[in-house]
Amino acid sequence: PTVNSFISKRKESDCVADVSPGGTKAVGDSAQERWEAGTPKSLLDGVPIALKDNICLHSDLPTTCASSHLRRHVSPYSATCASRVVSAGAVIVGKTNMDEFAMGSASVHGAFGKVVNPCGVGADRDGIVGEEQRVAGGSSGGSAAAVAAGMCYAALGSDTGGSVRLPASYCGIVGFKPSYGRIPRWGLVAYASSLDTVGILARTVGCAEVVYDVVKGPDGKDMSAWAGGETNGGRADVRDPGDLRGVVVGVPEEYLPAELSPATIATLSSCLTHLSRLGATIVPVSLPHTRQALSAYYVIAPAEASSNLARYDGVRYGERTVERDEDANGWYAATRTQGLGEEVKRRIMVGTYVMTESAYHSYFLHSQRYRRLVQFDFDRVFRHPNPLHGPLPQPSSSPSNPAPAKVNVLLTPTSLSPPPPLSSYPPSDPVLEYVNDVATIPASLAGLPACTVPFARARGAEWGGMPVGVQVIGQFGDEEVVLRVARAVE
Numbered sequence: 001p002t003v004n005s006f007i008s009k010r011k012e013s014d015c016v017a018d019v020s021p022g023g024t025k026a027v028g029d030s031a032q033e034r035w036e037a038g039t040p041k042s043l044l045d046g047v048p049i050a051l052k053d054n055i056c057l058h059s060d061l062p063t064t065c066a067s068s069h070l071r072r073h074v075s076p077y078s079a080t081c082a083s084r085v086v087s088a089g090a091v092i093v094g095k096t097n098m099d100e101f102a103m104g105s106a107s108v109h110g111a112f113g114k115v116v117n118p119c120g121v122g123a124d125r126d127g128i129v130g131e132e133q134r135v136a137g138g139s140s141g142g143s144a145a146a147v148a149a150g151m152c153y154a155a156l157g158s159d160t161g162g163s164v165r166l167p168a169s170y171c172g173i174v175g176f177k178p179s180y181g182r183i184p185r186w187g188l189v190a191y192a193s194s195l196d197t198v199g200i201l202a203r204t205v206g207c208a209e210v211v212y213d214v215v216k217g218p219d220g221k222d223m224s225a226w227a228g229g230e231t232n233g234g235r236a237d238v239r240d241p242g243d244l245r246g247v248v249v250g251v252p253e254e255y256l257p258a259e260l261s262p263a264t265i266a267t268l269s270s271c272l273t274h275l276s277r278l279g280a281t282i283v284p285v286s287l288p289h290t291r292q293a294l295s296a297y298y299v300i301a302p303a304e305a306s307s308n309l310a311r312y313d314g315v316r317y318g319e320r321t322v323e324r325d326e327d328a329n330g331w332y333a334a335t336r337t338q339g340l341g342e343e344v345k346r347r348i349m350v351g352t353y354v355m356t357e358s359a360y361h362s363y364f365l366h367s368q369r370y371r372r373l374v375q376f377d378f379d380r381v382f383r384h385p386n387p388l389h390g391p392l393p394q395p396s397s398s399p400s401n402p403a404p405a406k407v408n409v410l411l412t413p414t415s416l417s418p419p420p421p422l423s424s425y426p427p428s429d430p431v432l433e434y435v436n437d438v439a440t441i442p443a444s445l446a447g448l449p450a451c452t453v454p455f456a457r458a459r460g461a462e463w464g465g466m467p468v469g470v471q472v473i474g475q476f477g478d479e480e481v482v483l484r485v486a487r488a489v490e
């Protein structure tokens, strides 16, 4: 078996970045020549980058979203994030495997087979040797596996509820999801539009930052893009990753459930010791609505998905698998039944149901309220106000009842455990897969920047060297602070 991280790969000959049409190469037109002349287009000039297959790329490679429905879909345009890395000189090496339409946590729900975690099983670019195969995490599992196996410098993925962070954590690499809207969504195939975020997977925080600098910033085509300043004041609080004096790191108690594996607890606690050695102050905090976040997400995301996926009707998008006749509803239903996978159909059914008149109030509206409460929980603990919400009224404090400490960042586990065995996926009860997102979903509901980092110092033989990531979460717009603390963790 192979890692199965790519759905389509660019031909080897095309990977020479700058062969102009007709095969003649203009002088000064290759990345190598530009580097030699000291005039590279950017730090990404000539660098191999992979794209998750739900990011549109105008090329002969299809954009399938790992759906057999889009098996032959060639996008007539490129996503903003894809055009930006191409303009920076990067070489797109291929489109990576994923869960169909980004719905899943293990990269096992795609039409192109399961992704295998290359960590700890002696995998290289040709295949897997020995030991038990583990899940790569999802839904950007192909992007994570490609980076972890050394097939590219970095990869772009999408993170709606954790799909960049969970596979990065499972594959032992860095996964960075900026604030909602920081990287334009234009050309990212929509799953749940109010949550969808482009994210970056790379080996180190530094590599992720190089890509982030190229892809961030509004483009005028995405009405939900965030055009705010680089940080809202947090940057000054964390100047140097090597010196965290004055930096307050909050550990939310709700992120330490009884289900956490011993490996995760050990990793988190040695990471906290490391940060306090660098001078950080560690404080416990409470985010009481975290417990409702997972259920709220699994109502809101399917509701938005049921609407977004209506376009795959075999007319506008998707392959019609039956003859068109007078019975439009009939061939429409047959096409969707055959073209879409089980998990996607489950989400469409759930999403349609929670938007019906009878269920709307008890499920959808309720979940939207919880989403707001999750956002306010975060606002209450961060030192800087959320630029979208403004300052909150301050609770009165007295010497006997001091106001709780305000934090610069939060540190949490990314996943409940190291990557589980691939043989147990997909589980017979889908909820067993959904619970893996419990630590990543709150930041998605609030649109906050979050970065998972493999905490290398804690990797021990006792759990077979399997990677465990820790997650740094910051206030909306505070990407720089998140990245600096992530560097300190690294």
Ligand code: GLN
Binding pocket: 102, 103, 104, 105, 138, 139, 158, 159, 160, 161, 162, 163, 164, 191, 301, 437
């Ligand atoms: N696992 C979550 C889901 O299935 C998150 C997916 C994602 O972030 N794209 O919805």
